[in-house]
Amino acid sequence: MSDPIQLLTADGTRVEHPDVAFTPDAALLAQHGDEAGVLKALLRDMSLLRRFDVEATALQRHGELGLWPPSLGQEAAQIGAGRALARQDHVFPTYREHGIAWCRGIDPVGLLGLFRGTDHVGWDPVEKGYEPVTIVIGAHALHAVGYALGVVHDGAVGTGDAARDTAVMACFGDGATSQGDVNEAFVFAASYHVPVVFFVQNNHWAISEPLARQTRIPIAQRADGFGFPSYRVDGNDVLATYAVVRRALEHARSGQGPVLVEAVTYRMGAHTTTDDPTRYRTDDELESWRRRDPIDRLAAHLRAEGIADDAWFTALDAEAEELGADIRARCKALPDPSPLASFDETYVELTPTLAAQRAEVVELMDLDGAEHEEVAR
Amino acid sequence: MTTLTMAKALNAGLRRAMEGDDKVVLLGEDIGRLGGVFRITEGLQKDFGENRVLDTPLAESGIVGTAIGLALRGYRPVVEIQFDGFVYPAYDQIVCQVAKLRTRSGGRHALPIVIRIPYGGGIGAVEHHSESPEAQFAHTPGLKVLTPSNPVDGYWMLQQAIAHDDPVVFLEPKRLYHSMKAELDPALEPGPLFASRVVRQGTDATLIAYGPTVQTCLAAAEQAAEEGRSLEVIDLRTLSPLDLGPAVASVTKTGRAVVVHEAHRSFGVGAEVAAAVTEHCFYALEAPVLRVCGYDTPYPLSRVEHEWLPTVDRVLDAVDRAVAF
Numbered sequence: 001m002s003d004p005i006q007l008l009t010a011d012g013t014r015v016e017h018p019d020v021a022f023t024p025d026a027a028l029l030a031q032h033g034d035e036a037g038v039l040k041a042l043l044r045d046m047s048l049l050r051r052f053d054v055e056a057t058a059l060q061r062h063g064e065l066g067l068w069p070p071s072l073g074q075e076a077a078q079i080g081a082g083r084a085l086a087r088q089d090h091v092f093p094t095y096r097e098h099g100i101a102w103c104r105g106i107d108p109v110g111l112l113g114l115f116r117g118t119d120h121v122g123w124d125p126v127e128k129g130y131e132p133v134t135i136v137i138g139a140h141a142l143h144a145v146g147y148a149l150g151v152v153h154d155g156a157v158g159t160g161d162a163a164r165d166t167a168v169m170a171c172f173g174d175g176a177t178s179q180g181d182v183n184e185a186f187v188f189a190a191s192y193h194v195p196v197v198f199f200v201q202n203n204h205w206a207i208s209e210p211l212a213r214q215t216r217i218p219i220a221q222r223a224d225g226f227g228f229p230s231y232r233v234d235g236n237d238v239l240a241t242y243a244v245v246r247r248a249l250e251h252a253r254s255g256q257g258p259v260l261v262e263a264v265t266y267r268m269g270a271h272t273t274t275d276d277p278t279r280y281r282t283d284d285e286l287e288s289w290r291r292r293d294p295i296d297r298l299a300a301h302l303r304a305e306g307i308a309d310d311a312w313f314t315a316l317d318a319e320a321e322e323l324g325a326d327i328r329a330r331c332k333a334l335p336d337p338s339p340l341a342s343f344d345e346t347y348v349e350l351t352p353t354l355a356a357q358r359a360e361v362v363e364l365m366d367l368d369g370a371e372h373e374e375v376a377r
Numbered sequence: 378m379t380t381l382t383m384a385k386a387l388n389a390g391l392r393r394a395m396e397g398d399d400k401v402v403l404l405g406e407d408i409g410r411l412g413g414v415f416r417i418t419e420g421l422q423k424d425f426g427e428n429r430v431l432d433t434p435l436a437e438s439g440i441v442g443t444a445i446g447l448a449l450r451g452y453r454p455v456v457e458i459q460f461d462g463f464v465y466p467a468y469d470q471i472v473c474q475v476a477k478l479r480t481r482s483g484g485r486h487a488l489p490i491v492i493r494i495p496y497g498g499g500i501g502a503v504e505h506h507s508e509s510p511e512a513q514f515a516h517t518p519g520l521k522v523l524t525p526s527n528p529v530d531g532y533w534m535l536q537q538a539i540a541h542d543d544p545v546v547f548l549e550p551k552r553l554y555h556s557m558k559a560e561l562d563p564a565l566e567p568g569p570l571f572a573s574r575v576v577r578q579g580t581d582a583t584l585i586a587y588g589p590t591v592q593t594c595l596a597a598a599e600q601a602a603e604e605g606r607s608l609e610v611i612d613l614r615t616l617s618p619l620d621l622g623p624a625v626a627s628v629t630k631t632g633r634a635v636v637v638h639e640a641h642r643s644f645g646v647g648a649e650v651a652a653a654v655t656e657h658c659f660y661a662l663e664a665p666v667l668r669v670c671g672y673d674t675p676y677p678l679s680r681v682e683h684e685w686l687p688t689v690d691r692v693l694d695a696v697d698r699a700v701a702f
Contacts, residue, residue: 120481120482120483121481121482121485124485125482125485125486126485131449131482132478132481132482132483132486136473136474139442139469139474140474142438142439142441142442142443142446142470143442143443143445143449143474144446145443145446146442146444146445146446146447146448146449146450146454147446147447147450148446149443149446149450150446150447150449150450150451150452151450153428153452154450180436180438180466181438181439181442181469184434184436184438184439184442185439185442187434187436187439188433188434188436188439188443191434341483341484342480344484345479345483345484346479346480346518347519347521348479348487348542349542349543351521351571351618352618352620353617353618354518
């Protein structure tokens with residue numbers, strides 16, 4: 001399999017690819033004026049995502065979050081994929097897709113609740129087209145396929161109506177490709193020819209296990225055996241990732257069936273804040289990927305081409321700092337959930353058994369004193 | 378009024394549910410052209426098309442996971458797991474996904490999924506084809522677990538489960554599929570879904586059963602009556618939520634209870650029933666609540682399965698012990 005598709009080199013030089021070109025869709029162009037505007041918008045997305053992610057990691061270190069899975073280093077893969085999505089598309093994410101959530105218009109603080117223990121999901125999955133994160137590795141790939149099957153049954157694929165045709169994105173990593181559920185999702189997607197894009201961020205590490213423990217061939221090549229096309233793209237190149245994912249989504253929406261996109265990237269941070277990657281990987285490896293940083297390369301390109309000047313970068317830094325402070329303040333202000341929420345959210349129709357247990361909790365809280373009465377109500 | 382087997386009643390129930398709501402779709406292995414290995418879906422693909430009755434690839438986790446996605450898109454999937462012992466590859470999807478997604482969505486998602494599983498023994502089958510996994514699902518918050526004991530309940534309960542907005546594991550006693558017939562009047566209104574029922578009145582002891590063992594207990598009560606002993610029989614019908622109202626009322630009257638199921642005894646539904654009945658009927662009880670169950674071994678070879686399954690003799694022996702206590 002050939003090298004990953006690249007449109008922006010690590011030093012920030014735009015390069016041509018025989019099959020794929022960076023052409024922003026009409027909505028992005030309308031929003032940002034011209035291609036230069038889109039490039040600045042993508043850099044802004046990636047920079048703010050990184051600032052958010054760094055803030056979340058810090059919040060965990062300060063005891064404000066129980067855990068955090070950093071997206072550090074994967075900004076181009078996530079923003080490139082996220083900005084290629086159409087309004088009606090639907091995403092089934094893992095716990096690390098903060099950048100795709102950002103592109104879906106989800107308030108980043110909404111991503112923190114799960115890790116602070118205050119809320120299972122801080123957004124409306126239907127309105128945002130972005131499901132609750134799945135922590136059981138790969139399980140949601142099947143949900144994406146089933147959802148896409150429903151899209152087919154609804155006649156929302158291959159109609160040529162750009163506002164109707166719908167693609168479904170299943171996000172997972174290199175480790176997940178070993179899961180049975182992911183492989184079953186490949187089989188079902190191919191069998192029913194559904195509009196799903198399997199967006200694999202190959203970040204080279206499944207906690208401590210290297211890519212070579214999961215696969216002997218490039219992940220994209222797996223798709224051949226299941227009978228659908230795939231792309232292998234430089235996941236630290238936001239232009240190439242956007243271009244490839246956009247093409248994959250259009251392939252799906254137009255009724256041509258599933259596609260796999262392998263975005264080759266690198267998890268610069270720990271798996272989660274409980275992990276210590278110095279135990280299993282070298283500084284040299286980390287340094288080699290630091291030189292391929294997704295943000296640095298687009299910034300270099302914008303400077304070299306005179307698209308953005310110092311004042312623009314200074315303003316972006318200030319915006320990022322403001323975001324960090326806002327995230328910090330609002331994270332700490334997230335309200336504790338009601339102890340009764342889990343009773344009310346288990347079933348659509350509360351069972352008598354659970355109603356009795358709920359009543360026990362209400363009674364116990366009353367015994368505890370007045371401070372819980374508010375919550376009980 | 379028509380006379381239907383359990384298999385035909387379930388088939389008629391599925392047909393009526395599909396006629397009433399075009400969001401109802403069926404998924405499973407061999408359920409299309411073949412009509413299912415037990416013929417429960419016979420004729421449905423022909424009449425409703427391949428988009429409503431889907432033959433799936435051979436992967437149980439894939440079937441249930443796909444059903445979840447369909448439910449999130451607004452469909453009401455009905456999954457057929459071919460045999461009880463084949464449900465385990467789908468266990469994560471059922472326990473971590475189907476059962477928890479409503480909670481994990483902060484109460485925003487509903488998952489109106491029915492997972493039909495033929496269960497229980499007594500048909501001379503090979504290994505993995507005679508199991509009773511109900512306790513594993515009844516122990517899982519977020520699921521509801523139902524089991525009909527007769528064709529009339531099969532017909533109504535399946536339709537009610539499909540119309541219900543929470544996920545249901547629907548356990549069908551497979552040995553009754555073709556052996557048990559009953560008269561069905563489709564014009565009648567069904568009773569409440571999550572309710573157990575007194576199926577035979579009695580005064581000396583209470584037999585509490587569900588699914589395949591209801592027939593065993595009715596036969597035991599019949600034999601006991603010939604010997605001058607009056608047994609009341611409760612058909613639980615719903616294992617989650619467990620409705621013990623009729624059982625508690627009955628045991629308060631009789632003072633003795635025997636729980637009967639095919640599943641292994643330890644940590645089973647019988648243990649939950651015994652604990653709850655004891656809690657509610659402590660002063661009325663004349664004897665401990667006894668259990669007649671499958672033994673704590675993997676399901677045995679078919680030549681000896683009738684030594685393992687609850688029989689009329691074992692039920693009556695337990696009643697004797699309760700009376701003599």
